[in-house]
Amino acid sequence: MAKALPGYGTIDVPKDRVVPFGAVTPAPVGTQPLFQTSNWRVVRPVRDDEKCTRCLQCYMACPDACWVYKAEGETLEWVGDFCKGCQVCIAQCPEEGALVAVPELDFEGGVVRLEKPF
Amino acid sequence: MPAFDYNFQKLEPIRSFKSVPEDEQYLPGHRTCAGCGPALNYRLVAKAAGKDTIFVGPTGCMYVANASYLCTPYAVSWIHAQITNAGAVASGIEAAFKMAARKGRHTGPFPNIIVMGGDGGSVDIGLQAMSGMMYRGHKVLFICYDNESYANTGIQTSPTTPYGAATTFTPPGKEIPEGKTLFPKNVPQMVIGGHPAVKYVATTTIAHPLDLMNKVRKALSKPGPTFLHILCPCPKGWLFDEKLTPDMAKLAVETGMWSNYEWEDGVYKYTQVPKKYKPVSDYMKPQGRFAHLKPEHIAKMQAFVDEKIKQVQRPIPVAAAVPAKQSA
Amino acid sequence: MAKESMMTGCRAAAEGAKAAEVEVICSYPIRPYTAIMMELAKMVANGELNAEFIHGEGEHAQVSVVLGASAAGARAYTGSSGVGVTYAMEVYSPMAGGRYPVQMSIADRTLDPPGDFGSEHTDAMSTRDQGWLLGWAATPQEVYDNTLMSYRIGEDHRVMLPQMVCQDGYFISHIPDKVTIGEVSQVKEFLPPYRPIHPLSLTNPVSHGPQIRPDQGAPMDAMRAQTFLAVPKVIEEATADFARIFGRKYDPFVEQYKLEDAEIAFFIMGAHSNTARTAVDKLRKEGVKAGMARLRWVRPWPTHQLAEALGHVKAVGVIETSTSYGSAMRGGNLIHELRASLYDLDDRPLVTSFMGGLGGETIWPADFDYMAGVLTKMVKEKRTDRYVYWLGM
Numbered sequence: 022m023a024k025a026l027p028g029y030g031t032i033d034v035p036k037d038r039v040v041p042f043g044a045v046t047p048a049p050v051g052t053q054p055l056f057q058t059s060n061w062r063v064v065r066p067v068r069d070d071e072k073c074t075r076c077l078q079c080y081m082a083c084p085d086a087c088w089v090y091k092a093e094g095e096t097l098e099w100v101g102d103f104c105k106g107c108q109v110c111i112a113q114c115p116e117e118g119a120l121v122a123v124p125e126l127d128f129e130g131g132v133v134r135l136e137k138p139f
Numbered sequence: 140m141p142a143f144d145y146n147f148q149k150l151e152p153i154r155s156f157k158s159v160p161e162d163e164q165y166l167p168g169h170r171t172c173a174g175c176g177p178a179l180n181y182r183l184v185a186k187a188a189g190k191d192t193i194f195v196g197p198t199g200c201m202y203v204a205n206a207s208y209l210c211t212p213y214a215v216s217w218i219h220a221q222i223t224n225a226g227a228v229a230s231g232i233e234a235a236f237k238m239a240a241r242k243g244r245h246t247g248p249f250p251n252i253i254v255m256g257g258d259g260g261s262v263d264i265g266l267q268a269m270s271g272m273m274y275r276g277h278k279v280l281f282i283c284y285d286n287e288s289y290a291n292t293g294i295q296t297s298p299t300t301p302y303g304a305a306t307t308f309t310p311p312g313k314e315i316p317e318g319k320t321l322f323p324k325n326v327p328q329m330v331i332g333g334h335p336a337v338k339y340v341a342t343t344t345i346a347h348p349l350d351l352m353n354k355v356r357k358a359l360s361k362p363g364p365t366f367l368h369i370l371c372p373c374p375k376g377w378l379f380d381e382k383l384t385p386d387m388a389k390l391a392v393e394t395g396m397w398s399n400y401e402w403e404d405g406v407y408k409y410t411q412v413p414k415k416y417k418p419v420s421d422y423m424k425p426q427g428r429f430a431h432l433k434p435e436h437i438a439k440m441q442a443f444v445d446e447k448i449k450q451v452q453r454p455i456p457v458a459a460a461v462p463a464k465q466s467a
Numbered sequence: 468m469a470k471e472s473m474m475t476g477c478r479a480a481a482e483g484a485k486a487a488e489v490e491v492i493c494s495y496p497i498r499p500y501t502a503i504m505m506e507l508a509k510m511v512a513n514g515e516l517n518a519e520f521i522h523g524e525g526e527h528a529q530v531s532v533v534l535g536a537s538a539a540g541a542r543a544y545t546g547s548s549g550v551g552v553t554y555a556m557e558v559y560s561p562m563a564g565g566r567y568p569v570q571m572s573i574a575d576r577t578l579d580p581p582g583d584f585g586s587e588h589t590d591a592m593s594t595r596d597q598g599w600l601l602g603w604a605a606t607p608q609e610v611y612d613n614t615l616m617s618y619r620i621g622e623d624h625r626v627m628l629p630q631m632v633c634q635d636g637y638f639i640s641h642i643p644d645k646v647t648i649g650e651v652s653q654v655k656e657f658l659p660p661y662r663p664i665h666p667l668s669l670t671n672p673v674s675h676g677p678q679i680r681p682d683q684g685a686p687m688d689a690m691r692a693q694t695f696l697a698v699p700k701v702i703e704e705a706t707a708d709f710a711r712i713f714g715r716k717y718d719p720f721v722e723q724y725k726l727e728d729a730e731i732a733f734f735i736m737g738a739h740s741n742t743a744r745t746a747v748d749k750l751r752k753e754g755v756k757a758g759m760a761r762l763r764w765v766r767p768w769p770t771h772q773l774a775e776a777l778g779h780v781k782a783v784g785v786i787e788t789s790t791s792y793g794s795a796m797r798g799g800n801l802i803h804e805l806r807a808s809l810y811d812l813d814d815r816p817l818v819t820s821f822m823g824g825l826g827g828e829t830i831w832p833a834d835f836d837y838m839a840g841v842l843t844k845m846v847k848e849k850r851t852d853r854y855v856y857w858l859g860m
Contacts, residue, residue: 026774026811032693038686043566043627044679045665046210048672053168053212061173077156081348082385084178086167092157103167107174108382191669195535206677216667218538219676221557224531227523231491231535231543232667234519238490238541241517250669268531271524 052102058085060132062106064122066099072119073097079110079120143237145278148191148248150356153349160186162214169212171204174381176371176388177284179345181205181255184282187352188359190215192251193232197225197265199257200291200373201284222260226268226281229254233277251359254281258299259289262326269330273364276336280358280365283326286373294376298324301396302443303436304428306376311431318431322443330366331402338363341401344370346388347411350399357401370397378427387426394422395448409451419444469713471647476639479607479646480546480572480632481506483614485516486654489544489570491536493521493529497551498584499636500574504546526551530558530571537567538675540666542618545569548636549576552590556597562629563598564691565676568621568661571599572614573633574640575737577826585827586636588737588789592765592800598691600630600698601766605722605740607644610634612715615649619658619705625697627664635738635788637827649713657712698767720769721776722761725751729758731842732777732816734805735786736762739823739830743786746835755839762801773808782817782842783809787855788824798822798855817851823858834858 066079075095080088087104090097106125114120125131153159164185171178177200185192194217196202202219205212220228233252239245254269261269261283269281288306289295296306296319303317311318327340338361341354351369358365372387374380379387391397395416400409419441423429432440474482480503484492492511494504510516519536523529526547533543547555552573562569573591577583588603595601600621604610610632617630634640649657665673679687703719710716722740725747726732733743740761750757760776760783762769777783787799796802802820809815821838823830837858845851 024811024813026771029696032689032696034686034689034693038682040209040679040683040686040690042664042690044209044564044676044687046674046677048214048216048674049166049168049210049212050214052166053210055208055210056168056170056212058168058170081156081159081183082179084171084175084182085169086163086165086182090157091161100167105173107384109174109179109384112382113385193539193667193669203678206674207680209677209679209683211674211677213674214672216669216672217674218535218667219561219678220535221531221561223557224527227528227531228535228538230521231493231532231537231541232539233535234491234521234532235536235539235541235543238517238519239539242490244540247669267524268528271528274524275522 058103058105059101060135062104062125063133064106064108064124065101065104065128066108066110066120067123068097068099069119072116074116074119076115078113078115082109082113084109145249145362146240146247147360148189148251150187150189150359152353152356153187156349159352160189162186162190164188164190164192164214166212166214169205170207171200172375172381174374174384176345176373176384177201177286179384180284180351180369180371183345183348183351184253184255184355185215187355188251188253191248192253193217195220195225195229195232195252195254197254197256197260198222199260200286201255201257203291223264224268225254225256225260225265226270226272229279229281230272230275230277233279249278252279254279256281256283257290258283258285258287258297262324262329263298270334273330273334273337273366276363278363280355280367282367282369284369284371285326286371286376288373288376290373290376299326302440303432305431306428316431316433317436326368327366327402334364336363337366339365339401339403342368342397343399344388344392344397345372346385347399350410354401376428379425383425390417390422393417394419395444396422398447398451412451416448469647469650469653471645473643474607474646475502475641475643476604476607476610476634477502477574477641478506479611480614480634481510482646482648483611484544485510486649487542487615487618487658489518490541491519491521491533491543493523493532493545495523495526495529495547495551497526497548499576499640500546500548500572502640503572503574526555527558530555530562533569534558534562534565534567537569537663538565538667540663542661543569544572546572546574548574549590550579553578553593556594559594559597559599561676564687566627566664567629568627569629570614570617570621571629571631573631574636575633576636583826584636586638586738586788587825587827588633591631591633592789594631595766598628599766600628600764601633602631602764603633603737603762604639605737605761607639608646608715610639611646611648612709612713612717615654615658616705616709620698620701622661623701624662624664626694626701628694628698638738653712657709695767699769702764717763720764720772722763723776724759724761726758726760726776726780728756730756730781730846731839732758732760732780732783733786733835733838734760734762734777734783734801736801737788739786739788742830742832743835746832746839749832750839755843757839768804768808770808773805774812777809777816778812780816782845784838784842785818785820786823786830787820790825796820796854802854817845819845819851819853820855821858822855830858
């Protein structure tokens with residue numbers, strides 16, 4: 022065999038394209054920030070603290086866990102980072118006027134006002 | 140061989156919304172549709188199960204929509220399975236943990252191993268693996284999140300799609316005015332009817348969150364295979380306003396299209412039984428997938444539901460071939 | 468004392484799995500590999516092997532069960548034959564891409580249609596694109612040895628790939644031959660326990676296999692290909708270590724029998740190599756400079772090693788006990804990669820192929836005489852007349 026046989030070469034995956042070994046990723050903590058879904062909505066739920074009876078229907082009905090309830094202090098907070106504006110919470114709320122849909126356009130920081138969708 | 144000690148987790152019944160565990164194990168940040176029924180189900184199941192849980196996720200909406208871009212919203216360990224084999228993959232995980240416990244590598248409570256399968260992955264293409272697992276007696280909770288179609292691939296018919304529903308494989312047309320001509324499989328009965336090792340089977344919906352979470356906890360406390368059939372309305376597939384997802388599930392129960400029950404130690408227990416059933420047309424009218432139906436089709440559906448309602452009044456007997464006490 | 472006894476290839480595979488202390492086994496019956504599982508069932512029932520023995524509902528389930536078990540940290544084992552191997556096809560790539568180093572022991576069987584219990588290699592060969600390590604034994608002893616070597620290679624952190632350990636059905640799987648079982652101390656020295664990299668865990672939660680975007684697919688493929696570049700070295704190390712500990716030496720990739728000065732050579736895999744060796748001896752006595760190259764690993768294919776072993780030979784006859792209908796040479800599936808391995812040589816051998824042993828038939832000494840005649844004529848005429856000859860037809 023006079024001439025050298027071909028080799029297999031090297032495979033250089035650029036650093037920014039490397040995928041985890043065996044496609045195994047660490048579990049997220051708290052939220053999954055790689056899926057920003059708040060820019061889906063055109064309305065957001067606004068809760069009237071006086072009319073709200075803390076029945077927690079909204080908290081139990083949100084597929085995206087946007088209502089955060091803490092037994093300590095009985096706080097009920099809307100965390101809108103992932104709210105898709107589906108309005109299930111609003112439809113489930115039994116108290117007239119306690120939870121209403123308000124257009125994103127009405128808010129200074131409303132997602133419809135974003136220049137870029139993240 | 141001595142019976143295996145599963146070292147059960149302490150999962151108490153949840154009495155009220157206020158005492159629901161606060162920690163989310165199905166985290167915000169997933170690409171499911173706004174108002175997605177199966178996503179709400181995942182959140183409730185994960186909350187009830189807690190952190191010592193491993194989910195098996197066969198291909199379907201709850202795989203693709205949750206895990207689209209090399210990331211997932213699961214705070215607990217999770218593994219993708221093929222749509223064909225979730226029951227088998229879960230069986231292997233359970234066996235591995237049993238060996239690890241026997242050899243002292245795994246100490247502490249046995250993990251909750253939960254399959255989150257769609258209707259297709261549970262009783263169509265996934266039926267064989269699900270049945271094998273039920274037969275072999277693995278301590279795994281198999282959940283069928285039923286959105287009544289192969290939703291992830293764009294709404295095709297599955298064996299749980301109702302009679303008369305329009306899907307992209309059952310479009311209504313001149314020759315086939317109803318769209319879907321077949322009636323659905325009876326999922327829980329398939330599990331109950333033939334698997335002697337199954338410990339608990341129950342049905343529930345996302346509109347009954349405490350019921351759902353407590354059925355999850357009850358199932359996880361059993362020393363063998365358990366099955367939950369959960370109605371998860373799908374706004375995209377059923378064509379209704381996405382804010383009405385829980386209302387659709389409520390209507391299903393109120394019309395008799397769906398019944399919530401438990402089967403435990405051979406005994407049936409029905410809950411949320413309406414005093415007077417609403418007509419099925421109340422359920423079908425708000426859903427675009429039924430919009431093409433004529434009165435004769437709705438009548439056919441009503442007759443089908445009337446038969447189902449009779450079962451509620453007269454629970455189905457099961458020939459108990461297996462004695463009540465069975466080694467784990 | 469290392470024990471020698473007569474045992475079939477199936478029993479040898481089971482002894483290998485037992486020595487490896489597999490933890491999760493998934494069974495399903497199909498001839499002729501079933502005997503492996505029957506032996507293991509007895510071992511588990513008698514308490515000789517501490518393992519979960521799971522009755523899968525089919526071969527697709529078998530491979531799925533061991534995938535789950537491996538993901539959760541257990542050394543897992545399964546097997547099959549014939550259409551059972553092809554039935555599980557869906558799960559092979561998820562297994563390899565998920566980097567779960569399970570072992571599947573295959574006793575080859577002709578694919579349907581219709582049912583034929585005899586051995587052909589097509590069953591496991593059909594899976595060769597799926598990313599597993601894939602190799603063939605030619606004796607029951609080698610089945611036992613490959614069982615241990617494959618776990619050692621597959622579970623190496625530079626590899627982390629599932630392995631198919633193959634043997635011809637009936638010829639190897641069911642005919643007893645001398646096998647020496649290793650001492651516990653030897654096995655312990657050779658084969659460390661399985662150390663999964665990111666197992667499904669309660670304390671360190673992970674997600675196995677999220678969906679990816681198309682642009683993430685290419686790097687995923689590339690990284691799997693990169694691994695195969697690293698595998699040959701691990702195979703060489705493991706094979707050398709095996710020789711040191713157990714005293715049985717194998718050429719890592721290609722058994723070379725009387726090849727140094729061979730003018731014609733048989734390229735072959737599996738059971739019929741035993742006949743080939745005898746044929747080579749007889750031909751040598753008759754003055755024919757014959758030799759044999761026996762392939763041990765199909766994946767990774769030993770391209771350079773084959774060019775080195777066979778480069779000087781004038782004519783090579785590939786003996787194919789497999790089918791690849793419509794393929795380039797219209798015969799089996801070894802010839803294409805063998806020809807490709809020799810293509811870049813300055814003075815490359817003439818290569819043809821012989822379809823033999825199909826359906827599970829014997830390849831007779833007279834067949835080797837015939838093949839040697841064809842190869843000798845090729846050398847004399849300096850040309851390949853045909854890509855493929857069908858022995859007896």
